[in-house]
Amino acid sequence: MTPRPLIAGNWKMNGLLRHLTELEAISGACAGMGEGKDLLICPPATLLSASAGLLFGKAAIGGQDCHAETSGAYTGDVAAEMLADLGATYVIVGHSERRAGHGESDADVRAKAQAAWRAGLTAIICLGESAEDHEAGEKLRVLGAQLAASVPDGMSAKNTVIAYEPIWAIGSGRTPTTEDIANVHDFLRQNLAERFGKEVADGVRLLYGGSVKPDNAAEILAIVNVDGALIGGASLKAADFVAICRACPSSKD
Numbered sequence: 001m002t003p004r005p006l007i008a009g010n011w012k013m014n015g016l017l018r019h020l021t022e023l024e025a026i027s028g029a030c031a032g033m034g035e036g037k038d039l040l041i042c043p044p045a046t047l048l049s050a051s052a053g054l055l056f057g058k059a060a061i062g063g064q065d066c067h068a069e070t071s072g073a074y075t076g077d078v079a080a081e082m083l084a085d086l087g088a089t090y091v092i093v094g095h096s097e098r099r100a101g102h103g104e105s106d107a108d109v110r111a112k113a114q115a116a117w118r119a120g121l122t123a124i125i126c127l128g129e130s131a132e133d134h135e136a137g138e139k140l141r142v143l144g145a146q147l148a149a150s151v152p153d154g155m156s157a158k159n160t161v162i163a164y165e166p167i168w169a170i171g172s173g174r175t176p177t178t179e180d181i182a183n184v185h186d187f188l189r190q191n192l193a194e195r196f197g198k199e200v201a202d203g204v205r206l207l208y209g210g211s212v213k214p215d216n217a218a219e220i221l222a223i224v225n226v227d228g229a230l231i232g233g234a235s236l237k238a239a240d241f242v243a244i245c246r247a248c249p250s251s252k253d
Ligand SMILES: O=C[C@H](O)COP(=O)(O)O
Pocket: 010, 095, 165, 169, 170, 171, 172, 209, 210, 211, 212, 230, 231, 232, 233, 234
């Protein structure tokens, strides 16, 4: 049995109150679409509360980051429990924009995933190679190291989703070949099986992210071991996000 697919939208630092109309449109279009697949929107933290109401029963909501600690003197940060308090059930950790822009290490990402678990959230742990690593043929070595160091012991199919996002594909309009995506996802599944056992590894959802659009979604989502997508730019427009959700098979069984 293959995992239930997940289509996740990451709004990044985009979205004001007036853009909630996009969520209203997604909510309207997604009625009944959640059969056999899970839908998720990760808006900016400022819109989480309103998003929870608009998407209730249609799509889950999630945070884009959380602090590793439960509470304390961390000005500007958001605890995983605060996200859960607003109705979030997922949180993205280790996005390459956090790793690069905020100096987050694999150890930081691992601690954030553990914080997410403590709050009852599913952690979407992001991995991805740079253009330099890609061109130097170092991709699998880099990804293997990130996976080993970013995913905590105790991972399960319920508490964790892995998102493979080649950094060079994010927001660039470029995507790896379907063969390259398939090879990476096979590698990640195998790697997880060696550490956590086949049953756990087979249940964990492996998302692809990086320039997923309505016109390439069906091809990418049909790849074996791709259990959904993490979508940035295209999730900001309801019509595009809904088209990608529609392109996602309910199950590969
Ligand atoms: O979290 C989402 C990814 O960074 C992908 O962004 P993108 O779809 O705009 O390339």
